[in-house]
Amino acid sequence: MEKLLVIDGSNLLFQMFYGMPSRIFNKEGKAIHGTLGFMGAFLKIVRMTAPTHVVVLFDGECHNERCDLDAAYKANRPDFSVMPEEETPFSQLPDIYKALDYLKVPYIETTVCETDDIVGAYAKRYGKEMQIVISSFDSDFFQLIDDNVCILRYRGDKTQICDREYLRDKFGIAPEQYADFKSLTGDNADNIKGAGKIGPKTASKLLKEFGTLDALMENAERISQASVRASILNSMERLRINQKLITLDGSAELPFTASELQWQYNGETSSEVLSAVGVK
Numbered sequence: 418m419e420k421l422l423v424i425d426g427s428n429l430l431f432q433m434f435y436g437m438p439s440r441i442f443n444k445e446g447k448a449i450h451g452t453l454g455f456m457g458a459f460l461k462i463v464r465m466t467a468p469t470h471v472v473v474l475f476d477g478e479c480h481n482e483r484c485d486l487d488a489a490y491k492a493n494r495p496d497f498s499v500m501p502e503e504e505t506p507f508s509q510l511p512d513i514y515k516a517l518d519y520l521k522v523p524y525i526e527t528t529v530c531e532t533d534d535i536v537g538a539y540a541k542r543y544g545k546e547m548q549i550v551i552s553s554f555d556s557d558f559f560q561l562i563d564d565n566v567c568i569l570r571y572r573g574d575k576t577q578i579c580d581r582e583y584l585r586d587k588f589g590i591a592p593e594q595y596a597d598f599k600s601l602t603g604d605n606a607d608n609i610k611g612a613g614k615i616g617p618k619t620a621s622k623l624l625k626e627f628g629t630l631d632a633l634m635e636n637a638e639r640i641s642q643a644s645v646r647a648s649i650l651n652s653m654e655r656l657r658i659n660q661k662l663i664t665l666d667g668s669a670e671l672p673f674t675a676s677e678l679q680w681q682y683n684g685e686t687s688s689e690v691l692s693a694v695g696v697k
Contacts (some may be wrong), residue, residue: 418548418565421678423470423536425477425553426524427506429571430455430513432554434506449696451509456516456687458571463682465576466550466569469676474535475510477526483662490662492677493608499539515694522680525672533557534669540566541667543675556599556606559584560665589621597630600659609659612652614644623649630656 433454434515441450465470488515497505517524527535533555540549540561551558552569559568559579577583584590590598601620603611615623624642627633633640634653640646649656691697 419469419546420466420548420550421470421472421539421543421675422463422466423549423551424459424462424471425536425551425555425629426455426458426513426556427532428553428555429458430475430506432571433458434509443630443697448503449509449512451506451689452512452516452691452696453500453687455509455513456690460495460551460574460682460685460690461573462571467682468550469678470547470675471522471680472673472688473522473524474532474672474676475526475530477528479530480527481531483531485615486658486661487609488600489608489610491607493605501629510689512694512696516690516696519690520685520695523673527672530669533665535672537561537665538667538669538671540665542671547558556604557596557663557665560592560595560599560663562595588617590624594624594629596660596664597633598624599663600630600656603659604663607662609662610655611659612656613648615629615648619645630660 430451437450437454439450440448441453443449447503459473481490497507514524536551536553536558540551542562542565543549544566547565549566550569551561551566553573554570561585562568562580564581570577570579581592584592586596588595589599595682597619598620599609599611601611601615601623602617603609623633623645624630627636633649637646637649637653640649686697
């Protein structure tokens with residue numbers, strides 16, 4: 418079966434820019450540690466997964482409709498506009514784009530929605546006809562897992578593949594329940610507030626009993642534990658907003674068709690690539 422590797426490019430760049438042990442400069446004194454880390458990780462992920470198709474997606478500047486639902490959404494993120502450009506991960510994007518161009522890897526900056534929405538659209542549109550590996554630490558993608566879709570969390574030799582079994586062992590839920598699970602617990606990374614007193618264990622227990630968040634809210638009076646029942650009843654509006662913030666419905670327009678994402682790795686090393694494009 419063909420295999421599509423979808424790289425959450427911004428997620429990987431941030432991981433490498435802030436995760437490298439020290440800043441690295443080229444002979445012109447230009448910082449390149451994020452670029453080195455990104456390309457090294459990208460090629461290792463390619464070797465791990467052996468894809469037939471590849472796309473790398475980066476978050477560009479655009480109006481975020483989720484902020485219209487909740488002004489606090491991602492409001493906890495750093496404000497890079499007040500920082501010197503050379504101190505931000507985005508300063509190294511031009512060199513990363515040069516390297517991806519050299520490898521003829523399809524990539525794009527999103528301009529009409531979040532990267533999450535396009536990743537979700539690829540999983541929903543092509544998940545029945547090819548295997549899909551989504552490389553990201555964004556837990557929102559757990560809701561996309563199915564028999565053909567998995568999440569790769571890159572950590573070098575400690576890289577983890579997250580599938581149905583992973584979700585069942587870690588949270589006691591199915592992928593189809595993950596958006597509801599996260600709606601209940603909230604998400605500190607995206608500054609989404611969950612229902613009070615509802616942690617992962619309670620959320621898992623509720624979804625095992627009621628199946629879905631909608632069924633849980635419709636039958637909230639039947640929740641046996643008084644404090645949990647009160648929390649759900651008092652959080653109905655919050656939970657409905659959370660569902661809309663978190664759910665990836667697959668409706669986003671795709672920037673490339675599957676045929677445009679066909680790609681073959683020819684064994685290049687990150688050092689060869691970066692030397693070829695004048696980064697090192």
